[in-house]
Amino acid sequence: MAAPASGEIPSSLTSACELRDAADGDASRAQLPYHFCDDGVPSHGGRDPNPGAKKAIAVPERYAGYRGLPRKAPAEEDAGADKRGNIALDADLSFPDPEKSPMPKRGYPLVVMMHGCCGGSKADWEETTIDAPESSEKWHYSNAWFASRGYVVLTYTSRGFVDGSGDGSTGESRLQHRRFEMNDFQHLTGQIADQRFRIAGERTRVDPRKIVATGGSYGGWFSWMALTDPSWRSPQGERMQLAAAAPKYGLTDLLYSLVPNGAHGRSELPPSDGSGTTSPIGFPKQSIVAGLYASGKTGIPPGSRHATFPESIDRAVVCAQSYYDPVESNPLCASTLATTLPSFVKKQSPYYQNRFFRRLERGDPRARVPVFSAGTFTDPLFPPSEHRRMAERLKSVDPRYPVQEYYGDYQHFVQNKRKEWSDLCGDEVCDISDYPRRNFNRTPDGFSRLGVTTRLNRLIDHYARPPANRREPKPRRDVTGALQICPQNATDKFPVDQPGKRFTASSFDRLAPHSLRLEMKGSRTTTSKAADPHSQRSDPVANQVANGGRCPVETTPAGPGVATYTSSRLDRHYTMLGRTRVIAPHTGSGSGIQLNARLYDVFPDGKQVMVDRGVRRVTRANETTVFDLHGNGWRFPQGHRVRIELTQDDSPYIRPSTQPSTLTLSGVTLKIPVREGSRDGGRRSSRPFRRR
Numbered sequence: 001m002a003a004p005a006s007g008e009i010p011s012s013l014t015s016a017c018e019l020r021d022a023a024d025g026d027a028s029r030a031q032l033p034y035h036f037c038d039d040g041v042p043s044h045g046g047r048d049p050n051p052g053a054k055k056a057i058a059v060p061e062r063y064a065g066y067r068g069l070p071r072k073a074p075a076e077e078d079a080g081a082d083k084r085g086n087i088a089l090d091a092d093l094s095f096p097d098p099e100k101s102p103m104p105k106r107g108y109p110l111v112v113m114m115h116g117c118c119g120g121s122k123a124d125w126e127e128t129t130i131d132a133p134e135s136s137e138k139w140h141y142s143n144a145w146f147a148s149r150g151y152v153v154l155t156y157t158s159r160g161f162v163d164g165s166g167d168g169s170t171g172e173s174r175l176q177h178r179r180f181e182m183n184d185f186q187h188l189t190g191q192i193a194d195q196r197f198r199i200a201g202e203r204t205r206v207d208p209r210k211i212v213a214t215g216g217s218y219g220g221w222f223s224w225m226a227l228t229d230p231s232w233r234s235p236q237g238e239r240m241q242l243a244a245a246a247p248k249y250g251l252t253d254l255l256y257s258l259v260p261n262g263a264h265g266r267s268e269l270p271p272s273d274g275s276g277t278t279s280p281i282g283f284p285k286q287s288i289v290a291g292l293y294a295s296g297k298t299g300i301p302p303g304s305r306h307a308t309f310p311e312s313i314d315r316a317v318v319c320a321q322s323y324y325d326p327v328e329s330n331p332l333c334a335s336t337l338a339t340t341l342p343s344f345v346k347k348q349s350p351y352y353q354n355r356f357f358r359r360l361e362r363g364d365p366r367a368r369v370p371v372f373s374a375g376t377f378t379d380p381l382f383p384p385s386e387h388r389r390m391a392e393r394l395k396s397v398d399p400r401y402p403v404q405e406y407y408g409d410y411q412h413f414v415q416n417k418r419k420e421w422s423d424l425c426g427d428e429v430c431d432i433s434d435y436p437r438r439n440f441n442r443t444p445d446g447f448s449r450l451g452v453t454t455r456l457n458r459l460i461d462h463y464a465r466p467p468a469n470r471r472e473p474k475p476r477r478d479v480t481g482a483l484q485i486c487p488q489n490a491t492d493k494f495p496v497d498q499p500g501k502r503f504t505a506s507s508f509d510r511l512a513p514h515s516l517r518l519e520m521k522g523s524r525t526t527t528s529k530a531a532d533p534h535s536q537r538s539d540p541v542a543n544q545v546a547n548g549g550r551c552p553v554e555t556t557p558a559g560p561g562v563a564t565y566t567s568s569r570l571d572r573h574y575t576m577l578g579r580t581r582v583i584a585p586h587t588g589s590g591s592g593i594q595l596n597a598r599l600y601d602v603f604p605d606g607k608q609v610m611v612d613r614g615v616r617r618v619t620r621a622n623e624t625t626v627f628d629l630h631g632n633g634w635r636f637p638q639g640h641r642v643r644i645e646l647t648q649d650d651s652p653y654i655r656p657s658t659q660p661s662t663l664t665l666s667g668v669t670l671k672i673p674v675r676e677g678s679r680d681g682g683r684r685s686s687r688p689f690r691r692r
Helices: 143-148 181-194 218-227 254-258 286-297 311-321 331-346 354-361 385-397 452-464 533-538 540-547
Strands: 017-021 033-037 057-060 086-089 091-096 108-114 152-156 197-199 202-204 206-216 231-233 239-248 371-376 403-408 447-449 479-482 502-505 514-527 562-566 574-578 581-590 593-602 608-618 623-628 632-636 641-647 661-674
Touching: 033 143, 057 181, 091 143, 091 197, 108 143, 108 181, 108 218, 108 452, 143 152, 152 181, 181 206, 181 218, 181 231, 181 239, 206 218, 206 452, 218 239, 239 452, 254 331, 286 311, 286 540, 311 331, 354 385, 371 385, 371 452, 385 403, 403 452, 514 641, 533 540, 562 661, 581 593, 581 641, 593 623, 593 661, 608 623, 608 632, 641 661
Parallel strands: 108 152, 108 206, 206 239, 239 371, 371 403, 403 479
Antiparallel strands: 017 033, 033 091, 057 086, 091 152, 197 202, 231 239, 479 502, 514 562, 514 661, 562 641, 574 632, 574 661, 581 623, 581 661, 593 608, 593 641
16 A cells, blocks of 8 residues: 655654753753653644644544555544644654764664553653652653663654643544554654654664564553554655564453453463454453543543543443443443444454464564563453463464563552562662663662563663664563562562562463462352452452552451352462462352452461452353463462452452352362472473463
8 A cells, every 4th residue: 555645743843852861850961861852732632633733743543454554544524633634643752862872874763652541641751860760660761761872762642642621632542443543653653764853963863674662551552552563664665663562561452451251261372363352241340441431531530631532432331331231232232342342352452463463474574573571460450361362372473482571560550669660779779870880781789689671671672772782682582470579478588669589481381380279168159249348348449549559458258149268278388470270160040140259368367368360251150160360479378378259249340240140169179370399289280372
């Protein structure tokens, strides 16, 4: 297809550049200089068109396809386009200082940093200094860090995201749709590659073959989606290529992340047609979906930053929040089931971009883009399966695919420790003074622990080769998992403000190659309505407010209608890394059944610390239900017990069924992935990840 019409970065942006210092913010004696270009926020946004894209960069409102940046298509009505069919994206650019970081022969690498949802903006990853002392994640991860290291940095506000006054980027928020947001990304980077800039009197350009996509949450989702269309043409025909992607705590299956059915197992890849997500459709993460929608629709509090949702999202939320089961016959869900959910799977979920995987299978070298995957163990919104399924599908096509993975305790509704993201010098976060001669490629004085962010930066540096680090060694293709530390299991060696012990292996399964099998007997009954205080206190939103995202702790039994099973005391410690399998035979009656699990470490004093959870939609009342929990890294000490609570009503986290039902469980079996071998009570696990 022909490329879209040529664009140009507006002079209002290129003339609004100022020298900054990434060391301490004092530009009068800049030690780590870079140039930041920001022409302010446009006075238009959302469905209010911005004629001429004032203080913004114009891109087509609609494209004639999605592969490799296709031509412009006629704009949709009332979707924020101006008379030329364009929308306007609010963007900033950060440039290296040409004296401190001389431009490579082909130009500087370009990093694109995408913000979060649903009140995000271009400023989310902007910072004045590299240490960013007030931020959990911006230590060595911001426009200041990358620009002072020799990258050009693009930070922009995605289409339809606006501030409390309704100003920002025009258009409707299409939630990383490959035909909209992905083409926007390619169009913007292409415009930058097509243009020559003058920074500090020197001509500056970017290398079109060294584009990097990164970000967290919505930005992590963006980065995974960008990976699936990694080569394109700029508006003027320049060959563009993604050099690396670094998604952080993102999603790879939009529907499953918000409405899980529990069918995605730990040892096999979900079907590539999406049937594992849609057959059957699961139950919504009620409290989280409600919060995301409110933050996107009006902002939290109302009148603050938010998005511009199309009507299809409004209808989908009405469907999710309506108490009518089964969803497949809910009249309020007809259009959502017919159009929105198929789009969620086929057009907005990275895992199901099958054309990209066919390119990999054919051996197309342009499709083989290196990845640093910063997944999570504890995030109840985007649990580890969101990153795991994508990494494993990449490796199923190419066993030596260049992907490095890390899983820890950070981001949505959990602790998100600064000392997990950052390097430590002694017990404190390393700062600029710890690096000899401010050489960030050298080991800092007093170095004691490597953070997630340095691992991410090293992979990006190796493949993008910025002026400040042209010789970064090739990163390993390995997986690291960190144990979760809460106040209840913190020690002097692993204090509460740090992650626990880390383990690294050549594959995820080798982190915990054995299985601790716990068979717990007894008949228990669950009901579709349960008056259970545990479900209230363990809700991620409530727990974040009341407990700072730390492990939920219980001291009393679960309420009626919940089946509780507790193991005998453990004869030694066991280190769990991964997803626990639950096998629960049951009989019962009713329809619209779900079976949710909460896994606890029971301390000798009776205190119960929740360490994992999971959800499964049950299609038949009389069967054996098998499902896997989200997964975590946790050490169960000797003398502790393992407890599992099985409930049909885990609201408000999962929306309960409206259909009355009862299950009688005849015991439960747990298969916990552990590091300790069979001679210590664990069994060798045979859990190779296989294609389905």
